[in-house]
Amino acid sequence: xxxxxxxxVDLAYAHLRAQLVAFEVKPGNRLNESxxxxxxxxxxxxxxxxxxxxxxxxxxxxxxxxxFFSRRFSVSEMADLYAVRRDLELGALSDAMAGASDDAIAGxxxxxxxxxxxxxxxxxxxxxxxxxxxxxxxxxxxxxRLHYLTNINDRIRFVRRINLExxxxxxxxxxxxxxxxxxxxxxxxxxxxxxxxxxxxxxxxEVRVQVQNALAQIFADEVA
Amino acid sequence: xxxxxxxxVDLAYAHLRAQLVAFEVKPGNRLNESxxxxxxxxxxxxxxxxxxxxxxxxxxxxxxxxxFFSRRFSVSEMADLYAVRRDLELGALSDAMAGASDDAIAGxxxxxxxxxxxxxxxxxxxxxxxxxxxxxxxxxxxxxRLHYLTNINDRIRFVRRINLExxxxxxxxxxxxxxxxxxxxxxxxxxxxxxxxxxxxxxxxEVRVQVQNALAQIFADEVA
DNA sequence: TGCTTGCAAATTGTCGACAGAATTGCCGAC
DNA sequence: GTCGGCAATTCTGTCGACAATTTGCAAGCA
Numbered sequence: 001x002x003x004x005x006x007x008x009v010d011l012a013y014a015h016l017r018a019q020l021v022a023f024e025v026k027p028g029n030r031l032n033e034s035x036x037x038x039x040x041x042x043x044x045x046x047x048x049x050x051x052x053x054x055x056x057x058x059x060x061x062x063x064x065x066x067x068f069f070s071r072r073f074s075v076s077e078m079a080d081l082y083a084v085r086r087d088l089e090l091g092a093l094s095d096a097m098a099g100a101s102d103d104a105i106a107g108x109x110x111x112x113x114x115x116x117x118x119x120x121x122x123x124x125x126x127x128x129x130x131x132x133x134x135x136x137x138x139x140x141x142x143x144x145r146l147h148y149l150t151n152i153n154d155r156i157r158f159v160r161r162i163n164l165e166x167x168x169x170x171x172x173x174x175x176x177x178x179x180x181x182x183x184x185x186x187x188x189x190x191x192x193x194x195x196x197x198x199x200x201x202x203x204x205x206e207v208r209v210q211v212q213n214a215l216a217q218i219f220a221d222e223v224a
Numbered sequence: 225x226x227x228x229x230x231x232x233v234d235l236a237y238a239h240l241r242a243q244l245v246a247f248e249v250k251p252g253n254r255l256n257e258s259x260x261x262x263x264x265x266x267x268x269x270x271x272x273x274x275x276x277x278x279x280x281x282x283x284x285x286x287x288x289x290x291x292f293f294s295r296r297f298s299v300s301e302m303a304d305l306y307a308v309r310r311d312l313e314l315g316a317l318s319d320a321m322a323g324a325s326d327d328a329i330a331g332x333x334x335x336x337x338x339x340x341x342x343x344x345x346x347x348x349x350x351x352x353x354x355x356x357x358x359x360x361x362x363x364x365x366x367x368x369r370l371h372y373l374t375n376i377n378d379r380i381r382f383v384r385r386i387n388l389e390x391x392x393x394x395x396x397x398x399x400x401x402x403x404x405x406x407x408x409x410x411x412x413x414x415x416x417x418x419x420x421x422x423x424x425x426x427x428x429x430e431v432r433v434q435v436q437n438a439l440a441q442i443f444a445d446e447v448a
Numbered sequence: 449t450g451c452t453t454g455c456a457a458a459t460t461g462t463c464g465a466c467a468g469a470a471t472t473g474c475c476g477a478c
Numbered sequence: 479g480t481c482g483g484c485a486a487t488t489c490t491g492t493c494g495a496c497a498a499t500t501t502g503c504a505a506g507c508a
Contacts, residue, residue: 007288008492034459043493044460045269049276056280064231065499067460080368083319084312087369091311144304145311148372232462258489267463268490289469291490 008042012050015040020059020070021157023218031060031068058155073155075211081156082207086200088149089137093196096139097189108139109185112177126161132177136184136196162210162217163203232266236274239264244283244294245381247442255284255292282379299435302383306431309376310424312369313361317420320363321413332363333409336401350385356401360408360420386434386441387427 016036019025031051037044051068054060060068096105112132130153137149153160176199183192240260243249255275261268275292278284284292320329336356354377361373377384400423407416 010288030459032459045492048460049272049491052273052276053279055277064234065460066501077368080366083315083364083366084369084372087311087315088308090315091307095307140307142304142307144301145308148308254489256489269462272490273461289490290471 008046009049012036012040012042012047013053016047016050016054017057017059020054021154023158025070026218027070028072029070030066031070033067057151073211075208078156078159078211079204079207081152082200082204085149085152085156086197086204088145088152089133089196089200090193092137092140092142092145092149093193094140094189095142096136097184097187097192100139100141104139104141105184105187108135109181111135112181113185122161126157129160129177130157136180139184158214158218159207159210160203162214163206232270233273236260236264236266236271237277240271240274240278241281241283244278245378247382249294250442251294252296253294254290255294257291281375297379297435299432302380302435303428303431305376305380306424306428309373309380310421310428312373312376313357313420313424314417316361316364316366316369316373317417318364318413319366320360321408321411321416324363324365328363328365329408329411332359333405335359336405337409346385350381353384353401354381360404363408382438382442383431383434384427386438387430 016031025031033044033047033051037047040047051060051062055062055068059071061071062068112135134146134149134153137146176195180192180195180199183195240255249255257268257271257275261271264271275284275286279286279292283295285295286292336359358370358373358377361370400419404416404419404423407419
């Protein structure tokens with residue numbers, strides 16, 4: 001995941017991506033190529049290239065003749081992404097229970113059974129939650145699915161963050177993880193699936209509210 | 225889907241994409257920017273832009289300092305994509321059965337119940353099969369899932385093509401579609417899911433062999 | 449006052465050029 | 479005959495410039 005080269009495009013890509021995931025650029029805003037280029041002391045070519053790659057990630061949209069825009073998103077779009085995530089994670093779990101080696105499962109269980117470190121900050125918690133789900137999906141050994149899942153996680157991360165903000169929810173999520181690990185360790189496919197489905201459905205139900213909160217937070221300093 | 229503008233980038237994009245899906249450029253081959261540019265009577269800038277967008281579609285890969293390559297693919301990668309497709313279609317079917325309006329379902333059933341036209345050529349058949357699955361997925365009203373599914377279909381199309389080449393399989397696939405439509409029309413979620421799962425699992429099982437055939441076909445005129 | 453039209457500024461679309469890295473082919477040494 | 483290193487060549491990475499398009503503003507007209 002680490003950027004190997006220090007070429008100009010990667011710099012622009014990393015810069016823009018960081019701004020976009022943190023919503024330093026508000027959704028719907030136009031991204032001025034020249035402005036970004038001069039801000040990073042480079043020409044427009046690498047900026048354009050970085051922006052093109054960000055289209056793939058779903059972070060920017062492009063309108064011919066008008067340029068690139070920080071991608072707008074809606075409540076329903078986020079709900080849709082959550083549904084897709086559910087599809088992929090459940091599929092991954094099925095395949096993992098059916099096909100993963102005992103060693104792989106044992107490794108997963110060992111890694112994630114240990115006591116969760118006291119989450120210093122919210123970002124660390126979100127990161128841990130995300131990595132748990134990624135690791136679970138990785139058990140199936142399906143690289144393509146993991147790729148799509150990673151992309152989705154990138155796009156819904158801010159909602160997950162809001163989602164995990166409540167302490168009550170936080171406790172719940174962790175407990176659900178433990179139940180899931182337990183079922184996986186017994187290689188109980190049906191049981192694990194039931195737990196995961198419940199876990200994900202709960203999140204999905206909350207998405208609509210969470211996105212509203214997120215939007216409010218993002219546009220908090222907006223001039224009316 | 226139609227290209228609205230006739231700008232240079234879209235031209236390059238369409239040209240390259242057509243070549244890539246038809247495997248006129250062999251997997252693993254390097255795509256020479258200058259060559260493509262002069263071939264299309266344009267400069268390298270729009271070509272580069274088009275290539276960048278093709279990364280998103282999974283048709284080309286990019287190695288810093290070395291350029292763009294027609295994407296290599298492996299048997300396991302195609303199998304992975306089939307698994308993801310299965311996840312998404314099953315999820316879509318679940319959501320559709322649970323949430324789609326009666327009108328939407330009736331519309332779907334009406335459109336696809338009618339007698340299948342005699343498939344003039346194989347491409348038309350592949351197209352029809354693909355559109356059927358897309359329409360089914362669209363029933364859930366999840367745009368994000370449809371997007372990912374479309375992307376996957378683009379990448380596995382040539383395998384599906386091979387897959388549908390045998391007349392026996394062709395008959396089978398059509399019959400399975402009918403059974404699926406029937407279950408959907410009764411809004412029998414469990415039944416529809418069972419049929420679809422069987423339908424997709426059958427395809428998945430055949431993928432490994434089909435990909436070998438496809439690769440052989442693609443590289444048939446290779447100089448040994 | 450409100451709408452249309454035309455001009456000007458800003459921004460994207462495309463180009464050709466140059467610098468630097470990577471590849472290829474050649475030549476000599478072992 | 480084969481291996482290793484050097485050099486020519488090819489190709490990418492990035493740049494600045496100009497052309498084409500769009501947008502915003504302002505003046506003019508109903």
